[in-house]
Amino acid sequence: MSPATPTTSGRADAASPLADHDLARRLRRLPVPPEALPRLVRVVAEEVEAALEARQDDAYSADEILAAGGDEALLGRLEAARAERRRVERVRALGLHRLPAEALTKVLEAARAARS
Numbered sequence: 001m002s003p004a005t006p007t008t009s010g011r012a013d014a015a016s017p018l019a020d021h022d023l024a025r026r027l028r029r030l031p032v033p034p035e036a037l038p039r040l041v042r043v044v045a046e047e048v049e050a051a052l053e054a055r056q057d058d059a060y061s062a063d064e065i066l067a068a069g070g071d072e073a074l075l076g077r078l079e080a081a082r083a084e085r086r087r088v089e090r091v092r093a094l095g096l097h098r099l100p101a102e103a104l105t106k107v108l109e110a111a112r113a114a115r116s
Contacts (some may be wrong), residue, residue, distance in 0.1 A: 020041055023041050024037055024038075065078070
């Protein structure tokens with residue numbers, strides 16, 4: 001996902017002009033020159049995205065989870081979920097989720113062949 005195109009929560013990488021508009025509407029209340037508003041919207045959206053990503057990556061450490069009664073199996077599932085999220089983010093960043101199924105299959109086959 002590009003930081004300049006925020007998404008609406010719960011939607012798979014759908015650029016949200018509504019979110020941009022709402023943020024811009026709220027930022028217009030600040031004493032900021034109108035020509036600076038688009039850049040301010042972009043900067044605020046980037047900062048929010050970075051903060052959300054950082055929180056998701058390090059919400060709880062392994063030691064904290066174990067101290068709270070979690071076990072190694074839970075840690076394994078959490079790590080698998082984080083790895084899956086990172087894979088999905090890479091696919092979206094490359095725009096592969098927008099490809100038709102047939103084209104995506106060819107790209108994945110080529111990637112697997114390159115690894116072999």
